[in-house]
Each structure stands twice: as structure tokens, then as C-alpha cells.
Amino acid sequence: MTNPKRVEIGWPGLGITVTAELDERNAALAQSLWDALPYRSLQGHALVAGHHLYHVAPVHGLLHQAATYKVDDRRFEPDGTIFASRLQHLGIKYGELTEPMPATPIGRILPDDLDSLVEAGHAVWEAVYTTKKPVIAEVRRAGGAGGHSLPRLKARDQETDALIGDLHAETERNWLEPPQELVDLHEGRIPSGAGSFQTVLTTVLFVNGETRPLGYASYGGLVRAAYENMSLEALRHMARLLIATPGEFLGYCGLEKVWSFTQRVLDRIDRIDDRDDFVALMAHMALYVNCLGGWNLHLFPWQLGDHLRRESAVA
Template identity: 65%
Template sequence: MSETLSGPTRTSAGRLLDIAWPDLGITVTAELDGRNPELADALWEALPYRSLQGHALVAGAHLYHVAPVPSLLHLPASTRIPDRREAPDGTVFCSALQHLGIKYGTLTEPMPASPIGRIRPEDMPALLEAGRATWDAVYSTKKEILVEVRPAGTAGGHSIPRLHATHPDANRLIHDLHTETERIWLEAPPELADMHRGWIPSGAGTFDTVLPTLLFVNGETRPLGYAAYGGLVRAAVADMPIDSLRQMTRLLVGIPAEFLGYCGLDKLWTYTQRFLACLDHLDREDFLAVTGQMALYINCLGGWNLHLYPWNTADHLRRHDPAHAGQPA
């Protein structure tokens, strides 16, 4: 698939999408209801696709996955829910974190969100079943549950968008990022899988420990994709001067990528070095193309990090009722 970051313009109200979890034997249908048409249209143009299904780890009953839609990083939302906790169960959201999300029960995190539609009421029991199964997979069993999003009633499929740059070094970098992203989109990146098995060639992990390294890798990868690269894309679209974009890039991406390379994500560090080496030669469009492709790759890594991390290691720790905070156990 070839894509630009400008986004399509067709209207979206009344369109139906099937959201399926083949391994679970569950399919639900969502209706795009006309809210945030630019986001909904960008999603629609990317269909069909598959992704690793994730589940919120701190916010409550919320499903989300990385959508292969570079323009979600910057497209504006015309309709915002001030507090997504108040959205009806079954609300479908698009996010500037490059996520497609679905609220299926109680949420605890108060944050604005951008809705694009609703799951049909008759499909809510199936959605609840998918949510519970995904939570079990992410938190404990580590079963890889894939989600497929497609126009309702159509066959599934999958592709990863490839952006393009005119500068030859940038375009070669985009090609390699695209190839690697395709390789790891639906299968765990080998370097992350090795890390979670305790194979860390650099020796990262004081006194042979593994869990602290996994924690730090997760804590660095997510903001690198969500905040650094997502922020650079949005700043470029908002016409930040190119010299400022270059300066911010050097400030934001080098140090975390070097650390992640030391921990085992060698390819990420190599790609980052190649980006920094050609940065001064990129115009705004080439800068957007590279940062957009990097964001998709890193957000894919982040999704796998969240899935592979052994969250149930501290299963004995449970949150206390706020009314009893500070009281002896």
C-alpha cells in the first residue's frame, strides 16, 4: 500500500466495519456515525488490515490496537468527548497515538477522546467476551490474539503502508523500515522475544536481572513512538520551521534510541542513526515521510512490548479502595 500523510476526504456516516478476532471466533460490527469524518475516512481507506490486539493496562475496560494509518498521527478531531469515561460502552475511537480503541466497560482514566462510531447493541455481549479474552492474553497467558478490521461483509486482508521520500538515503531508510515493520507486524520481533526469554547480549540487567531491563525498554519505547515521533509529525504538519524540527529531532530521539539499542533493539538504533545522518538534507515532505514511517515501526514495537511484558509478576499486589488508603493491611 502506498499512502501520503494528507488523508482522504470522503464522508463516512453510515459505513459499517467488521471487527473480528478469528482465533476467538468473534466478530462485531461498528457503524461509523459521521463524527470525526477525517479520522473515520483515513481508517476506512486503510481497510482491510490485521493487528495485534491489545488491552488497556491502567485505564480499565478498553481494547486498542495499533492501526497502520500514518495520518492518524496528525489529522484533526472535529468532535471530542471531554471525558471518555462518560462515553457509552461500545464507542469506537481513533487516537493520535495511532490506535483504534473500543470502550467495552468501566474506564477510570479521565481523558478527552475522538469517537468515530459505535458497536451495534446486539454485538455488545460478543464485544465483552473479546475484551475479557484479550485481558487474559495480555496479562497472563500471552496468547497472541490478532484483530482484523474490514468493511462489513467483505473478505479480510492486510497490508502495511509505505511512505516515500525524494532524498535517496531517506527513501532507502523508509524501504527498510517498511520491510521490517511488515516482518514484525503480526509476529513478535525476535529481539524482543529473546529479551523476554532473558537473552540480552549486551549484559543489560544489573546482577543478571531481566525484569528491570524489560521495564525500562517498555518505558522508553512507548514515549519514543507516541510522544517523540508522533509529536514531530504533528509539528511538521503545523509548519514548525524545518531548522527547529531538525533541532527537536536531535533532542528527542537519539538518547532513548541509543539506550534501547544497548538493551537489544539494535535495528531501532541503526535506523535512528541513519535518520540523523541524513536529517540536514531533508525537506519538510521527506521529514514527514521518515518520521511517519518511524512512528509506525516504533509503535508496532511498543505494542509487542506491552503484550510480552510479564504483568502478572506482581499479581499479589492489588489496588486498595481509596476510602481505606493508608490503613494497615
């Protein structure tokens, strides 16, 4: 039996660290995470699924690597189970979940650390829902050094590679600090005037609704389609269909850099004749947009709906 891969997941701002063991159920996915360590990321919390922590992991392979083992319903997995998601998330179940969905487990928090995990979960919920004080997670090999870096894919074509370089730099600027455009948007500074009758909540709601699927489904989906051998011609066509409209809308709502990068991507795709170059570009757009999506979920004023609570089930 091979020695287990142990990782530490810490939240320095909370003074909490837990240890996990990665297992062999999805060995390739676990290895991709292991190879990416150490890294830091904004810690998020599920908003509709229950007691679940997740953050965007800077691991390009999560977008496309096939799982060898899946559970039909993550609700019934033990607390402390760690999941890798094609949404580029590393997730941890720490209590009751309400959303029934298949999932891909890659490890588990050690039993002695489950109480600390619950403590972290409640603190992160308070940060996301109420205080808006960012909580940063650090994931590292157990006993190893901490730190952080974002992976940078290369393209053979020089102009495509230069665009990837700009995307990588912009993602790094926004990874651990809230993007100024999103801060401005949430504070009502919207150059285009988006928001009927000067409303802001309407605009940030629509931005949230467009950003998440753009990263998760559009760019992430294009990476998966490329690995599933969709032709390059079809990939280009699908990219034009999937990214132009939401990119332009997000630019109008205040995320002008998203629209600028979208335009540059659209300008390049017809000139890309190498599948690996296409994948690298779409993967970096996915990571960039997923990063923005994480910050938007953190900044969103969820507490405004505190008076709205679901009814308890009738016995």
C-alpha cells in the first residue's frame, strides 16, 4: 500500500488548520491537486446546498479530468469528505447537505479534526453572509511549506501566448484581493448607468447570474469538449456562440476587463490552428472568470434577504 498523501487545509485568519488524507478513489484527480500545492484561495461557502465549503482551486486539470469513481448523492457521504469538481472547486462537506447531486470524492478530513472543520465552516458562513471579511484558505502538503502560485499554461502561437500571459497576470492580481471593478459595482459606481431607476441590487444579481455559468459551463465546457475530441472548427463555433453575449453584458454592467478579454479571445480563435493552444486559452479564461465569480459571491449582499426564511416541513 502506498503512503497516503496528507494535506493541510488552513485558514490563517481564523487560526484553524485541518489535516486530510487523499485516497485512491480518484487517484488522477488527487494527484493533480497534490502537484498544484501549495496554494491559497478565497474561501467560499455553499449558499443553497447546506454545510459545504468550497473554493476555486488553481488546477487546470479539474476542468477536464475524468473521474474513475463517483457517488450518486453527496448528501450521504461522511462529514469531512473532500470533493473535486469540474467547476474547478475543491469542496468539503462538514454537515447536512440538502442538494442531491453526484460528486467525485478524493479524500477525507481526519476524524480528530472534524470539530475544527465545523468551527471553520460556521466562521466562513458568517464572513460570506454577513461581515464580508474575506477568509483565505491555504492548502499545502502536510508538514510542507505554505505559499502560493498560479499555474501558467503555454501556447505555441506567440500572440495567443501573449494573451494567456495577460490573462494570467490579471488573474494573479485578483486572486487574493477583490477586483476593483467588482468593488465599484457593489458600491454603486457603475459607469454605464446599468440598473434601472438607479438600483444596484438588480445589476449585481444579474452579474452573478451571468458570471458563474460563463466560467463553469462556457469556458469550462469548451475545455472539456476539446478533450472529448470535438473538432477545432466546431470548438471555434461554439466559443463564438457561448461567450460573446454574456461577455458584452458583463462589460456593460461594469466588468469592462471581462469584455475586453472576451473581445481579444474572439479575435484570436479563428487564428488558432492548434488544439492545445485553444485549450490553454480557454482554461485561463475559465480560471479568470471563476476567480471573479468567487469574489462576486463573497461581495454579494446576501444579508439583505435575512427576513426571508423557508418554512419548516410540516410533520
